[in-house]
Amino acid sequence: MEFHLSDYSKIDSYLIAHLDESIAELSRLVAQPSVGAQNWGMQACAEMVGEMLQKRGFTVEILPTGGAPVVLGERKGKSDKTLMFYNHYDVQPAEPLDLWETPPFEPSQRDGKLYGRGVSDDKGHLTSRLHTIDALLAEDGELPCNVKFIVEGEEETGSMHLPKFITANKEKLAADACIWEFGGVDHREVPMQYLGLRGICYVELSIETAAIDVHSGLGGSIFANAAWRLVWALNTLKSPDEKILIPGWYEGIIPPTARDRELFAAQPDVADEYKTQFGVKGFLKGLTGGVDLQIAEVFEPTCTICGLTSGYQGLGSKTVLPARASAKVDFRIALGQTIERCLVLLRQHLDAQGFSDIEIKFMGGGPAARTDPDHPFIKLVVDSAEEIFESKMELIPMVGGSGPNYPFVHELNMPVATAGLGHPDSRAHAPNENIRIDLYLKHARHMARVLKGFAQ
Numbered sequence: 001m002e003f004h005l006s007d008y009s010k011i012d013s014y015l016i017a018h019l020d021e022s023i024a025e026l027s028r029l030v031a032q033p034s035v036g037a038q039n040w041g042m043q044a045c046a047e048m049v050g051e052m053l054q055k056r057g058f059t060v061e062i063l064p065t066g067g068a069p070v071v072l073g074e075r076k077g078k079s080d081k082t083l084m085f086y087n088h089y090d091v092q093p094a095e096p097l098d099l100w101e102t103p104p105f106e107p108s109q110r111d112g113k114l115y116g117r118g119v120s121d122d123k124g125h126l127t128s129r130l131h132t133i134d135a136l137l138a139e140d141g142e143l144p145c146n147v148k149f150i151v152e153g154e155e156e157t158g159s160m161h162l163p164k165f166i167t168a169n170k171e172k173l174a175a176d177a178c179i180w181e182f183g184g185v186d187h188r189e190v191p192m193q194y195l196g197l198r199g200i201c202y203v204e205l206s207i208e209t210a211a212i213d214v215h216s217g218l219g220g221s222i223f224a225n226a227a228w229r230l231v232w233a234l235n236t237l238k239s240p241d242e243k244i245l246i247p248g249w250y251e252g253i254i255p256p257t258a259r260d261r262e263l264f265a266a267q268p269d270v271a272d273e274y275k276t277q278f279g280v281k282g283f284l285k286g287l288t289g290g291v292d293l294q295i296a297e298v299f300e301p302t303c304t305i306c307g308l309t310s311g312y313q314g315l316g317s318k319t320v321l322p323a324r325a326s327a328k329v330d331f332r333i334a335l336g337q338t339i340e341r342c343l344v345l346l347r348q349h350l351d352a353q354g355f356s357d358i359e360i361k362f363m364g365g366g367p368a369a370r371t372d373p374d375h376p377f378i379k380l381v382v383d384s385a386e387e388i389f390e391s392k393m394e395l396i397p398m399v400g401g402s403g404p405n406y407p408f409v410h411e412l413n414m415p416v417a418t419a420g421l422g423h424p425d426s427r428a429h430a431p432n433e434n435i436r437i438d439l440y441l442k443h444a445r446h447m448a449r450v451l452k453g454f455a456q
């Protein structure tokens, strides 16, 4: 059976007629702070999300984790197939507050946009999907298929407890496909389909060489210097040609396929845009642009020093021999690499290089995962977007950032598709975060088509 435009006229009319109510509901959710990093309002926000689902006939559970609770909602539908929505209710800190034009937790509308912390990332995605649910229920009294929501509260702080939660609740979370928390259009208004996320293994490397900092005239020639020990250790991790020197690091990596190259070849070249946007003169490893640059950007493992701390960095000079030094290092990891193995290899390498005094603290992360670009569910999400966005959705095989998609893809064995209301000026994580209300409506209309198409 084929769906035609007219099949959605009732749903679309409902979504338009009740749009203001949905935006008002989103505004109430944004007004409830839920800043994970500051442990501010987490339980209250989880309960609010639970009530929003309950109101729509979902069976709701608010389950504890080692950190912020997870909200689960489930409502049966006509078909036995189950679609899952993954969202999160936590938000990034709003600071610096003085850069906001209106207060971050007092959502306000202007020029077709709604501003507020979390309005795009990720509360707007959640409420626009609930708006879809309302429209489907209004049309038919029931949903076309089973729908599950998993709404976590630790996405912005690394989803530390989510993978274990998923493993422990596999049966409860069983579903056939998943719509991810985000998505949106690029600067050309083209909707994007991000098929995978690179993994990350974030560590802090630290060393303590003495109980206290020492006068450098006293200790300089006879005591070990923590800053130097750390610098030497870091120097063994990567060579100037960007190769990670930890033995075994590249073993088991799944290389990009010919299809990945083909999909990237269909994308505009990003080289010039990156040069202007970031003020860089060129790229590493002799890369100049095109498919090779895009493949390297998202498929290759990295070793990034994110920050270094030691000794004295204030005004003037201070002759001191630092007793402590530490570095935050993020390893983006490729498909096929695991956190456990990376941590073992890193330890073995530091030991073998004479740095068993360097402590490794794992700060969080997860492996890379992705969905096959040619999976039928991806086709459904992509095809149903075209009518609404008036443009073909573009397939991006992988993005360089990270997120907890691995347990969804590999533990729950589901295809994961992205879809959403983001736009290039959404300012997620930054002051004046906003959504475009036209895209909010488009996303809700898109999800109605995905839900009905999926049920068939």
Ligand SMILES: [Zn+2]
Residues within 6 Å of the ligand: 092, 121, 156, 428, 429
């Ligand atoms: Zn975020």
